Amino acid sequence: MQFTVKNFVACLATGCSHLTRHILRSEWHFSLFFQNAGDADSTLNVLNILDELLSAGTDRRIDHMISKGGSEALLNALVKNGSRSSPDFTILLPILYLVAKVGHKDGAIGKKAEEAGAVILILNLLKNNIQHARRAEACLLVIQVFAASVSTAKLIGSLNGQDIIYHFIPHYTTMNLQVIKASIHAFAALLSSKDNISSAVSKGYVSGLLLLYEEWHSKDTKHSAIDVLLALLHCFYKITRSAVGRDTFVSQGGIQLLYHTTQISLLNKCLESLVESSIQLMRCCLPRTPLPLKSDLSAYCFPLPGRQHDVFMVATSDERSGEIVDDDDDDDDDKLEEAYQETQSKDNDDDLETDLNKLCLRPAPDRPKELLLQYSRLCPELAHDFLEELDLSSQESSSSSSDDDEAENCNSLPPHSMREKNNNEFISRTQKGMPGPTKSGACLLKAKDFNSRSGILNTCSPVGKEATVARMEAKSSLTNDKQKDKEEGNGKCYNATILDHLIDIHGVAIPYHEPNMYRAAAIKTKSVPGFSTLAFPDIWGQVSPSGNEPMEPRKPNVQRQKVLEDIRRFLTYSDIINQVVFDLENSSLQFPHDKPGPLRFFSSFECGNLRKAIQVRRYEYDLILNADVNCSQHTQWFYFEVSNMVPDVSYRFNIINCEKSNSQFNYGMQPMLYSVRDALDGKPHWQRSGTEICYFRNYFVPVRGRPRTPFYTLTFTITFKYNEDVCYLAYHYPYTYSALRAHLRLLHRSIDPRKVYFREQILCPTLAGNSCPFVTITACPPSKCYKDIHQLRNRPCIVLTCRVHPGESNASWVMKGTLEFLCSSDPIAQALRETFVFKIIPMLNPDGVINGMNRCDLNGEDLNRQWCQPDPILCPTIYHTKGFLYYLNSIKRTPLVFCDYHGHSRKKNVFLYGCSVKETLWQSGSTVDTARLKEDPGYRTIAKNLDCIAPAFSFNSCNYMVEKSRSATARIVVWKELGVLRSYTMESTYNGFDQGIYKAQREPVLDI
């Protein structure tokens, strides 16, 4: 078909759809077309039709046109018509609008315009038509499009385009708002060049624009010029993308102006769109403030065997000292989160292991076979003499073997005994050649475990009448105390006496918890800083509040309000106190105890990790968490004590150095609060507390370097109930190492030894010299006949591990429930014991837990990335867990199931990650023919069953991908190297459910 203007127009006019389609798909070249369009009428017709075509269709039409040289054709038409001495604007205007429309989608339009000579032309057209609103607007729209390219923006700047446009922006008026808006956007577009920003700064345009904003904002009482105001904000946004622009904006009072106008805008719903943009702008401009610390490194340092401590002083590769990089970060949290989610899913696909050899080949064992024999001791049920035990009716165990240690000895103590071994520092070396601690920084806990810190003790005296009762009780129970002290073996354990008094007076009945048992366990716990105080909730215990809790509904605009409060810190100083009230590294900080004084903080106890507290305003505190030991990062978990509060006052707390990019705190999660007063009143609950909770990116940066590492603020408001109280705040229900030790003892005491075979052993000592407990649970054989003993010795093993990540305390509560269930008289538990042998390592990272760490072990590494080649000295628990699994392999008892319990900070529900070659290949889009691969689908059955029976379980959240980045995790190594088909990570939420019967609720974690 011949294409001439005439038949083109004719066909379109008669609605020839075939031709329209043809135009858009054919090799038809636009430039030829325009050359053919000689007369004005034809050109105009063509332009109108083109405009219609491009307006009606999707962007694909424009893309197609660009690919066929449409931009060049339009630019040529522009130059041809625009260079005439008196251009015909009836033709030129439609061309300009089309250039703007097409150019908007053409990334190379600037360059094309430069080549066609359209850049100078458009500036001349603008200059000559300043009095003609429509013409000027069209030129401005085209300039906006050209200036999207930095080099073209620069060229326009060098041709004084910026000045022309700047002087085109008028004082407040109600006339020609469209043109004004276009000119401001064009000015903003020119600011994509840093040269233009510098020139705008030096010519005083920044302050000029600020004055214009102020004027337009105050005079536009009818809100008809919101678009103009938004366009000005767009200019400010572009200006503040560069350091020089940002500095000028701030020094010219930009933040004050926006803060002031935002306060006004907040009063009027029509101005809503200005509020969000202004707040984001202010956030970008707040000066990047280093955390008020001497160093990013943890306040706790642990000298590692064979390593110089200063290894950790070396900055990581992305650390640069001092200077803050001019970043182009986008502070909009939602956008940030979207981007984050995108990278997550993108990474996910790139991250999948697609190398069939790596997926299917089993690597050679990481150690010689001879080293495995030592683990035979961890299968005591195989060697146990049930014949003898079945004859004994008493609970006295005769199983204390020579290499066994503390746990074993404790197990052989008669029930209810409070007797303790002497206080000599115990260093457990269960095996010759196993790593013991070097002369470590870990100190033995002194016996002052129930510290007489006034806070805690004060709480018992002012409970009104109870104070008198307490003293009376204390007298009458003196004999009792003496006896108990005697039992303690040291006779001077004053604080234990106080604890007993408290128990006598207030009573405490918490399942599987005894304060004295806890105390006894805690005395042996070794922390890096040498903690000598126990947190009250840990020693006293806690029970879940009854019933399910609804999630905290999020009020609208909390974040906005909090961010504005933070911005105000930079503007008004009258109410700013900025006084350090707590510093882990400066114990000499003293404040008078009289009220109203600042809150008092404390965190030198197991799992505690508050490093510094700064009173910002009268009732507002910035809190800084301690980094993981020997690290300068991994802050998220928190646990600390607070006292000296005034009741019924709202205190705002800001934890300012969180690291995760988003948090369940934005989706209904609340921090945990434990009140000692309430506990003594018979309500020993960790309760979800706090209002006005949100989590957002802040303006803090590390003390040194890593300027691109953003910090996030978790902010919440707490109103304390009592005057004289000591409260504890935590990320989640704390679960200490000492709690685990005490719990295992109580659990052992609670079982029926004729039915349940329960054995606590030590896997190995940790770096700091704590023992890593190892538990075996199975059913005792019903009789001593060979058949029953044989059945026991052939039961498949199920290996469960937990708490490799110390911040995931929820995983420990799930493990606690697992242990209690497995030892219970429930018929299912009984059946499970009769079918399987459970091998449980309930805390793979005791040192991390004890020292209030979030992610790592004392060696500064994430232990769940060490499974490929675990270092026997630096990662003993992983090394020996893996060794034990190798041992099971070597005696042909490869576990049926391996499951590592974790907590998930961003997702809801409970779910499993497993491993499957086929699913990984499918997901990655690999070309490998999976039909030929054989894979036992058994890895899916557990998830399917849980989906049927456990309402908290989310089948849809499970996946079975083998990721490269996770190749050294327990799940993947146990699957690949140990050949365990059902090898899982079980993730439990920190915060409730969004499905099934628990939807929008937080089932107390203990009940999951």
Ligand SMILES: [Zn+2]
């Ligand atoms: Zn984890």
